[in-house]
Amino acid sequence: MGAFGVALILGLNALVGYDLLHQREETLARAREDSAAMALVLEQHATDSLSGVAKILAGVVEVLAVRADAWERGDADVFALLRRQATLSPLIRAILVVSADGKLIHDTQTLEPAGIDLSDRDYLMAHRDRLVPGGANAVFVGNPVRGRTSNTWFISMSRRLEAPDGRFAGVLVAVMEPMAFRSFYQTLPLSGDAVVTLYHADGPVIARFPDHDSHIGLSAHHLPLFTTLLKQARAGTELLDSAGDGPRRILSYRASAEMPLAVTVSSSRDAVLVPWWSKAMTLAVADLAGTLVLAAMTLALLCEAGRRERAMADLQDSERALRDSQQRLIQDIAARHRIEAELIAAKQVSDAANRAKTQFLANMSHELRTPLNAVIGFAEALESGIFGQMSAKQTEYVGDIRKSGQHLLSLINDILDTTKIESGKYVLHQEDLPVDDLIGECLRQMGPLAVEKGVTLTAALPGSLPILHADARAVRQILLNLLSNAVKFTPPGGRxxxxxxxxxxxxxxxxxxxxxxxxxxxxxxxxEPFHQVDNSHTRRYAGTGLGLPLVKSLVELQDGRFVLSSVLGRGTTATVLFPPSRLRNRSEPLRALKRAQPAPV
Structure with missing residues (x-):
């Protein structure tokens, strides 16, 4: 009986040991598979991202080849073209046009390019000396370098520009942001100590998570990835010691077939085995408990049958506790999924509420304007004396009613226009507008308010202004809102x-x-809509805070740009810029608004 008990104990320990070893190998195998799959996804992401930039460059090269103003330094039309193309990829920080002698011709970050010499940049020398494989239409991907003016890291992708006779004319360069890759890696469901690194085929680190800032630009040519692994196969998974990432790591690597890139995903083998160690400890404890139980049972068989029954009861209690733990774990997982579903449903409700808010504001604005117009109309009729002469105090009160109604109607119109723009239902009725006449009209409309406030209102217009092709109501609303704000926030005696x-x-x-x-x-x-400066000087001024946001929306809706600058206590300057595409020469006939002689204000 004793020999049978010893054999049973040894068999149990051998079974537990075999099961632990088997689970350990399965854990490592799953980690290798997950790491290889992640490397595949990241390599495809990097390749697709750079391929997208390459397509943008190809399209720009074709356009520049047929434009006569492509080499006019700082040309506004070319600048606008390049800026539009730069927005097509989140990787692109800027697009540059560099001449054959290294002079900066265009820079999407500024209309007036800096006078710097780029003749020593690798992308210029590579295209000039025809060192780029694939011919004149191939792209060159440079190593990470620091910008001379920004002092920040960037990587470049460039294409050769040629003169009509085939001579080298310069390069078109996309300045790309390495932090875009790092930010993407940060969103991945990586394990605690996982390291993702994007390398240039020449060896330097392009992006890394974590520790991006301390590794970018460092050469990895001495690491096994470049000395051995990539020479053997384009992709693979290995277990090796890494001087940079720590010992005993699972490393999956993959090189791009289209771009000079390589991606690695590495995890510490010890970190991968943490769940296995936890389970091993649990099983070891259970095994020890089982051994003790079997020993106790063996002794009980040798001593008395009663001790065997108690030992069996202890074993059953342990099994029940393990099942309870498993059930609690299943319940925790189900609760987590339920919470995620509730969060998604809450977001959908929030989006629906926002849409309902916009529709409600639009409907209410329409409904309020009808009775409000009636109030204003009756107030004007009473004030004009059409229903009989009123006393001075009655006339004053009726005037207050009319002014308050007009102010409220202006606020409602602003809310209505804002909701129309938010919902994409604002329709532009574009026509040719004489700018000086439109400004004169707005000045005449705001003149009485300025006189009442004691503020000097003047205009400085040149002898000849172009015709503006835009929405007359929108441009008039832009000017009136800016003038109304200026009058409101300028004290008496101001200008x-x-x-x-x-x-x-x-x-x-x-x-x-x-x-x-x-x-x-x-x-x-x-x-921002419904925002006003919150300090002791401005709380006494009425308003919804919609004026400037509405101006900005109306300007951008007509391809323009709105810039606001101010010095506290000294004044504010609001600038509206309309692009050349919306301007007409004075010699062209007007298609809409009739010219009128402006009256002095």
Whole structure:
């Protein structure tokens, strides 16, 4: 009986040991498979990202080849073209055009390119000396370098530009942001110590997570990836010691067949085996408990049958506890899935509420304008004396009713226009507009308010301004909102100037005042709907906070740009820029608005 008990104990330990070893190998195998799959996904992501940039460059090269102004330094049309193309990929920080002698011709980050010499850059020398495999239409991907003016890391992708006779004319360069890869890697469901690294085929690190900043640009030519692995196969998974990432790591690597890139995903084998160790400890404890139980049972058989029954009861209790633990784990997983589903449903409800809010505001604005127009109309009729003469106090009160109604109607119109723009239902009715006449009309409309406030309102217009092709109501609303803000926030004795001129082939409208100004930290916030500067100087001014956001939306809806600058206590300048595509020469016939003689204000 004793020999049978010893044999049973040895058999149990051997079975537990075999099962642990088998599970250990399965854990490592799954880790290798997951690492290889992740490397495949990341390599495809990097290849597709760079391929997308290459396609953008190919299209720009074709356009520049047929444009006569492609080599006019800082040309606004070429600048606009390059900026539009730069927005097509989140990787692109800037697009440059560099001449054959290394001079910067175009830079999407500034209309006036810096006067720097780029003749020593690798992309210029590679295309100039025809070192890029694949001929003139091939792209060159450079190693990570620091920008000379920005002092930040970037990688470049370039294409050769040729003159009509085939001579080397320069390069088109896409300056790409390595942090875009690092930010993408940060979103991946990686294990605790997993390391993702994107290498250039020449060896330098392009992006890494974690520790991106301390590794970017470092050469990895001495690592086994470049000395051995990539020479043996384009992809694979190995178990090796890494001086950079720590000992005993599972490394999956994959090189791109289309771009000079390689991706690695590595995890510490010890970290991979943490769940296995936890289970091994549990099984070891269970095995020890079983051994003790078997020993106790053996002794009980030798001593008395009662001790065997108690030992069996202890074993059954242990099994029940293990089942309870498993059930709790299943319940925890189900609860987590339920919470995720509730979060998704809450987001859908929030989106629906936002859409309902926009529709509600639009409907209410329409419904409120009808009775409000009636109130204003009756107030104007009473004020004009059509229903009989009123006393001075009655006339004053009726005037207050009319002014308040007009103010409320202006606020409702702003809300309605804002909701139309948000919902994409704002329709532009474009026509040819004489800018000086439109400015004169707005000045005449705001003149009485400026006189009542004690503010000087003047205009500085050149002798000849171009015709603007735009929506007359929208442009008039832009000017009136800017003038209304200027009058509102300019104290008595202040001055407001309206200017219009040509700058960089664009039309610039500018409204400057000597009002209370806006703090620098608030300039971005006043562009948000329903926001006003919150300090002791501005709380006394009424308004919804929709004026500047509405101006910005209306300007951008007509391909323009709105810029706001201010100095606290000294005044504010609002600038509206309309692109050359919306301007017409004075010699062309007007297609809509009739010219009128402006009256002095």
């Amino acid at each position: 407001i100037v309206v200017e219009a001129d040509r700058v960089a082939r664009s039309l610039r409208l500018r409204v400057s005042d000597t009002g209370i100004g806006i703090p620098a930290i608030e300039l971005d916030q006043v562009m």
